[in-house]
Amino acid sequence: MGAFEYRQAEEIRDCFARYGVQYLFIGKSGAILLGFPDTTQDADLFVKKSSANGTALVSALKELGFTFTESEAADVKRGKDFVQLKNGPFDLDLVFAPDGIERFEDAWRRRVEVEGFPVCHPDDIIASKAAANRTKDRESLPRLRSFRDYWLKHHK
Amino acid sequence: MKTEAVPTASQTEEIPPEWLAEFEAAAKRPLKQRFKYAFIKTYKPVLDDARFRSFDTMEEYRRWCEEDLPDWLGYGRV
Numbered sequence: 115m116g117a118f119e120y121r122q123a124e125e126i127r128d129c130f131a132r133y134g135v136q137y138l139f140i141g142k143s144g145a146i147l148l149g150f151p152d153t154t155q156d157a158d159l160f161v162k163k164s165s166a167n168g169t170a171l172v173s174a175l176k177e178l179g180f181t182f183t184e185s186e187a188a189d190v191k192r193g194k195d196f197v198q199l200k201n202g203p204f205d206l207d208l209v210f211a212p213d214g215i216e217r218f219e220d221a222w223r224r225r226v227e228v229e230g231f232p233v234c235h236p237d238d239i240i241a242s243k244a245a246a247n248r249t250k251d252r253e254s255l256p257r258l259r260s261f262r263d264y265w266l267k268h269h270k
Numbered sequence: 271m272k273t274e275a276v277p278t279a280s281q282t283e284e285i286p287p288e289w290l291a292e293f294e295a296a297a298k299r300p301l302k303q304r305f306k307y308a309f310i311k312t313y314k315p316v317l318d319d320a321r322f323r324s325f326d327t328m329e330e331y332r333r334w335c336e337e338d339l340p341d342w343l344g345y346g347r348v
Contacts, residue, residue: 120305146308151296153310182322189324196331201321213328229301246332250344260285264293 115204118143118157122204125178126159127231133174136162138225139233140212140242142254147233148226150261152254156207160234162218163193163210171208179203214238214245226269236262315340 130137139147141158161171168191172182175190180202182190190197190208197208215221215238224235234242240258243251285293296304316339325331335345 115311117311118305118309120302123305143309146304147301149293149296149304151292151304151308153308155310155312155314157309186322186324194324194326195328196325198317198320198323200318209328211328247347248332248335248345249341249348252348253344257289260289261293264285264290268297 115200117155118204123147123157123231126157129174129178130171131230133170133177135170135174136167136218136222137171137232138218138221139231140209140221140239141207142239144233144239145236145258145261147228147231148236148261148265150258152257156205158207158209160209160212160215160218160221161193162222165191168193175199175202175206180206212242212245214241214243236265314343317343317345 138144138160139158140160141156142150142152142154143157146152146154161167172187172190176182180199182201186201193210195209195211197210199206199208215234221234221238222232224238226233226235236258240255240262243255243258299307325334332347336347339345
């Protein structure tokens with residue numbers, strides 16, 4: 115499987131819109147959508163945890179080519195806090211309860227839209243990475259904070 | 271809140287000049303091109319060896335990362 119491509123991000127955007135899935139790009143993939151120049155391997159989606167959204171999400175993912183056992187589909191529908199998918203045309207991490215962000219609705223209100231892609235505000239991306247406190251995040255956070263300052267100055 | 275993608279930049283203080291130059295250069299590239307340069311794929315041991323994983327809580331996921339993944343991947347907490 116190759117790297118995540120723009121075309122695949124478009125497929126997520128368009129398919130999720132058709133099914134009415136509420137989600138946000140988060141993590142470094144979200145930052146990259148905002149213009150952050152860096153590299154990553156994963157696309158991370160912050161998905162609203164609700165029964166209806168979970169059901170819509172599974173239908174949308176199946177249409178995109180992901181395959182699930184009944185038990186796996188139930189885990190996604192239920193909105194387990196973290197789901198790692200490598201059972202489709204590209205890798206995807208689904209996060210239903212990211213560290214550092216209390217409620218999806220709050221992040222949704224602060225969202226940024228880039229070419230139709232719903233993306234977490236840079237402050238939320240930073241908050242989740244800071245709260246996760248992983249080695250790899252600690253290395254990227256100073257540069258990401260500088261990018262946030264740069265981004266804010268150009269989005270007043 | 272709806273905003274456009276990053277516009278071209280002008281002045282920014284406090285940001286290290288090297289990073290500022292990178293941010294400004296990235297702002298001039300179309301999103302499709304930024305994607306091409308940003309997403310890479312290399313094999314990550316253990317992490318890439320299952321087609322599906324799910325965790326009830328983030329704490330459970332973080333603990334699994336610390337206990338099961340090689341340290342050098344950087345997924346462990348500081």
